[in-house]
Amino acid sequence: MIFHKYIPKFPLSKYVESIIYVEGNNKGAGLPKTAMSLVFNLEDSFKLFENEDFAEYTHYKKHWVAGLQTKPSYVESFGKSRMIVVQFKTLGAYIFLGQPLHHFTDKYITLDCVFSREAEITWERLSESKTIEDKILITEEFLFNKFLKFKLSNEKLLTGIESTIGNQEKTSINFICKEFNISRKHLNFLFKEYSGVSPKMLSSLKRLQKTLQILSRSTPKKLTTFAYEANYFDQAHFINDFKKFTNLRPKEYVRSVETKPSIKLIPHFLPFS
8 A cells, every 4th residue: 555644734734634645455444533534536446335244335436525424434445546535624624615514424425516527627637647746736726726715604613612622531512612602502503514413423533533543553451441541431331432433342443453554554444355
């Protein structure tokens, strides 16, 4: 696998986590993340399967946006696979898509449904470009042009809320509502609009993402101790929560890390071969 990760320049860096060029075939489970992604598939095809049986699937041949996932997605890239992946920050995708993000949650939607002809033109430029550096620049240009056309309302409020959740391990919904003087109902509306899910779900996904990152880097001596350190109520809660989002027990994920080195690079993708 060829994997190049690029951090975009400001102001894109405020909304985009990274732009990734990846080359190589994969089949496996994409585990839930805390943000959406946008993909330009430059060669051959990509299959999104209905479930882990890898039977029924939908073909995605050129480009798509992956909504925030709250459950595993089973995918396969094949042939000579080359992709540009734009990984947004948690509240970053809305400013480029300009639609309520809950419309995308747990879905893959082709970009021509979102950007019309712009997506096709960008895909053609990316396919014709010769170097990875050129592909990154073309992707940045595409994003910057979308950025210039849209102004995010409630930006200061939402950035503050995201920062609060990200920096405080036990931040409660009540604390956020009091901190920003908004009702629980309005907070729920804002998060579904701008992140795709409720504050409670986003908080759970953030905890899962942190758990995957830690488990992919080093194996804890005792998962019981780790459960408390990760702010789960107890080990049973940790196991049930992990299985709900990944269809795996924590021990199964740890065993996969030990045998599949690519997970250390991409903790949320579990290869099946």
